[in-house]
Amino acid sequence: MPVETNNNKRKMKPPKIRQIGGSLLILLTFVFLLNAIVPSFFGPKLPQVPYSDFIGQVQAGKVDRAVVGGDRIEYSIKTQNADGKPAEQVFVTTPVALDLDLPKILRDNNVEFGAPPPNENGWISTLLSWVAPPLIFFGIWGFLLNRQGGGPAALTVGKSKARIYSEGSTGVKFLDVAGVDEAKAELEEIVDFLKSADKYTRLGAKIPKGVLVVGPPGTGKTLLAKAIAGEASVPFFSISGSEFIELFVGVGAARVRDLFEQAKQQAPCIVFIDELDALGKSRGGAGGFVGGNDEREQTLNQLLTEMDGFDANTGVIIIAATNRPEVLDPALRRPGRFDRQVVVDRPDKIGREAILKVHARNVKLAEDVDLGTIAIRTPGFAGADLANLVNEAALLAARQNRQAVIMADFNEAIERVVAGLEKRSRVLNETEKKTVAYHEVGHAIIGALMPGAGKVEKISVVPRGVGALGYTIQMPEEDRFLMIEDEIRGRIATLLGGRSAEETVFGKVSTGASDDIQKATDLAERYVTVYGMSDELGPVAFEKVQQQFIEGYGNPRRSVSPKVAEEIDREVKQIVDNAHHIALSILQENRDLLEQTAEELLQKEILEGAALREHLNQAKAPAELNEWLRTGKLSQDKPLMQTLLV
Ligand code: ADP
Ligand code: MG
Ligand code: ZN
Secondary structure, X not given: OOOOOOOOOOXXXXXXXXXXXXXXXXXXXXXXXXXXHHXXXXXXXXXXXXXXXXXXXXXXXXXXXXXXXXXOEEEEEEEEOOOOOEEEEEEEEOOOOOOOOHHHHHHHOOOEEEOOOOOOOHHHHHHHHHHHHHHHHHHHHHHHHHXXXXXXXXXXXXXXXXXXXXXXOOOOOHHHOOXXXXXXXXXXXXXXXXXXXXXXXXXXXXXXXXXXXXXXXXXXXXXXXHHHHHHOOOXXXXXXXXXXOOOOOOHHHHHHHHHHHHHXXXXXXXXXXXXXXXXXXXXXXXXXXXXXXXXXXXXXXXXHHHHHHOOHHHOEEEEEEEOOHHHEOHHHHOOOOOOEXXXXXXXXXXXXHHHHHHHHOOOOEOOOXXXXXXXXXXXXXXXXXXXXXXXXXXXXXXXXXXXXXXHHHHHHHHHHXXXXXXXXXXXXXXXXXXXXXXXXXXXHHHHHHOOOOOEEEEEEOOOEOOOEOOEEEEEOOOOOOOOOHHHHHHHHHHHHHHHHHHHHHHOXXXXXXXHHHHHHXXXXXXXXXXXXXXXXXXXXXXXXXXXXXXXXXXXXXXXXXXXXXXXXXHHHHHHHHHHHHHHHHHHHHOHHHHHHHHHHHHHHOEEEHHHHHHHHOOOOOOOOHHHHHHHOOOOOOOOOOOXXXX
């Protein structure tokens, strides 16, 4: 599946530090320049005289007045203008330090003298000399931190980093969210609570404090929250659960406090906590001993306290999103906290079509594009996958210099999402190519005979994606929400079909089937331990669901006696072996078809549509297939075919 482009991350916290650091630097520079420039700028430049000359002039009685400072003496000399009027000329000299005779000399010569008036700028300089160095230091620090691309926002420790979206500033409206109508209706109600709170409070109703939006990744939880910001005319605080957890212990809790303080001041408003599971994982439990959990626990406790602390009708509504509700601390879901749950599920066919429409709004589509058909071909795709699909198709069309996006672009895009990029550069040698061809045809023939798995649409020996040297695409004809036991068996046999074909034709197997074997075994294990479909072991859940199984700690399997563990293993092996047996048996029955189809695939590299169907329609089911599909068992008189070992 494509990696979700998290475009809300781009709207990062505002560059507060840079602003402070930057403007501080500018201000300081300005002040210093001013200080340096001012005296020489405003005062006239006075002629400088050597100290000895000054003393001489005093003793000659020429000096009228003097202002004696510690490192500067300003004095005036009486002169006459050309027209005979008395005038004054001012000079400066630098006194020799510790000339203690100076006052006496001045007095003796009748010079009017005094100290300079206290400097008006003095206090500023004093203050600056104390304050400036740390300010400069912080300014530079902040500047450097920012240059490192945010850095560990050390200057904003304890501040919530919630971004505030004002009304409409996210640019997302409910119209942009499709295919999740129930969730939308529920959240529209929230917007209404905020817009006309008194309609509800008048009747004594309490507005819900917290809403938990639950759903798999990419189904539009964040998008919905943004749409609320776009629709509600109230401030909107958005923060991600992981942002609470920081470098320093205690910071998370402080952040929560700060966030709620801000929110209460701005009520009515919405606080959106994305990825709540980062914060709200069950406390204690198996993982309780790890240091990092302490911090999370504190933060979570603070969140619970804050949620209890404010009155329901203050108008602060907290919306949280998670894709793992099962790991959340039960305390979070108590009434008065996140007691409302809105489920956002993967869209159904109609939903997918609606989402495709939303994303195709700005894309030029050719006549032949049928979004309904694309919706049928994309079961299991979430909103984010569909958005990505439309974009991929548009990119492909652009690369071909087309005027509009055609259906073939969409088909290729679907394949890219399902199987990865084509890698024609990966050159296989003849043996490898032949092995891959038989392998894929093996999948296809068995897939065609199995119930529920959908049509085999395409087989290819063009390498794709990370590991696939060839691939078989099987498309379900409709959305499926359950798998019946015979379909699981069929799926396991189909997965083993590739390897079985290699065995049948070459008498030896390649490493190419490892992924198939992995998947087949997983499915067989779930058949026994999760779905409880085994006759021998019965409907007992041997696998713990995630609620009891805290990631990374403890055993996912319920504690079972060694005897039961052995039985599970035997049962799993039995299921896989039987499926393998059936796969081999089908391929032997259809040996000619296998050869023909593989030869044609080798020539054409890709087989699809009618050409492929023509081949696969000829596939014949062996006698024991139906019995096996029904019971999972093979009649005992037929011995299990010897499995080759690599
Ligand atoms: P989540 O938060 O559930 O993981 P997002 O809200 O981040 O998923 O979805 C990612 C992107 O996928 C969105 O920005 C949007 O383009 C697209 N998308 C997801 N769900 C929908 C939807 N229901 N309708 C329209 N677009 C969607
Ligand atoms: Mg999200
Ligand atoms: Zn395979």
